[in-house]
Amino acid sequence: MSxxxxxxxxxxxxxxxxxxxRRRIPVLGDRDIYEVKLGDEFLMSSMFVDAEEALSTLGLAAVKGDSLSVVVGGLGLGYTAVAALKDERIDELLVVDALETVIGWHRDEHVPLGKILNADARNRYVLGSFFDLATAPGTGFDPNSPGKQFDAILLDIDHSPTEYLNxxxxxxxxxxxxxxxxxxxKPEGVxxxxSQNLPDADFEALLKTVFTRVESHVVAFDNPFQGGESTNSVYVCVKGGV
Structure with missing residues (x-):
């Protein structure tokens, strides 16, 4: 190939x-760009990762305490998971993905961040549907510890609360x-x-039916294809205490 x-x-x-x-775009410099496609649809590019990383930094900034147990829903190219592991308070990170192929890309280090995730003993891949596990609290996300509670759950699967991958x-x-x-x-968990879109007032209202505090953050990043900035958003929600 070229x-x-x-x-x-x-x-x-x-x-x-x-x-x-993997592609190179000479006008964007000497770097490899990794892309994931589902059919003809682009799911993710390593060109645009600011908001995926902000999902971890903003979400974990709202978490109190140490020795954290965290779930990431959606592995993608690994940017949310690697950003989370930069938080030294994390003791364990479960990365849940429904596609064995995507987990395999990381385990076999076909993507650059696979090496980082595989080398960190705090990281564990969980093959399964995030949505099925999320709505079954009796079993939950950790196959080794049914019913376990976590300090944070960070989700990046659907395009937005109204635009679904499936x-x-x-x-x-x-x-x-x-x-x-x-x-x-856990109480006061996050x-x-x-979301690829700006904050949605209807979704914020829905989140407030479950969570004590809901904040929306707009994340701006450079988009050379559009000759300016693009934006995504991150919702951060805190569960009530005991």
Whole structure:
């Protein structure tokens, strides 16, 4: 293949054909850009990771205490997980992803951040549907510790609260199912979520039916393709105490 483009892997998945590609864009400098596509849709690019990293930094900034246990929903290219591990308070990080292919890219270090995640003993991959595990507090996210509670749950799977990677995910965004997920948070635990869109007032109102405090953050980043800034958002929610 051209030195400017390589398809590293492409496999079928329950959601369709998923592929990992690496490209270089000379005008953007001497660096590899990694991309994930699902069918013809771009899911993620290593060019735009500011908001994925902010999901961890903003979410964990709202967490009190030490010796933290944290869940990341959605592995992607690993940026949210690696940003979380920079917080020295974390004792364990569970990264939940429904696609074995994506976990394999990291375990086999086909993506740059796989090496960092594999080398950190605090990190553990969990193969499973985040949404199924989130709404089953009796079993929960940790297959080794059913019913365990966590200090923070950081979610980056759907494009937004109204635009879904899988139409089946829509049922998660209800008071009942968000409350089931919140059962897996310790008192004053934090739920944070990424969205590609600006904050949505209706979703903020929904979050307030479950969480004591809800804040929305706009994350701006340079987008050379659009000749200016783009924005994503991060919702940060705190569960009530005992």
């Amino acid at each position: 030195s400017l483009f390589e398809e590293i892997d492409s496999q079928s998945s329950p959601l369709g054909q998923i592929s990992l590609r 139409p089946a995910n829509a049922s998660f965004y209800t008071t009942a199912n968000l409350a089931l997920m919140a059962e897996q948070l 739920f944070a979520m990424w």
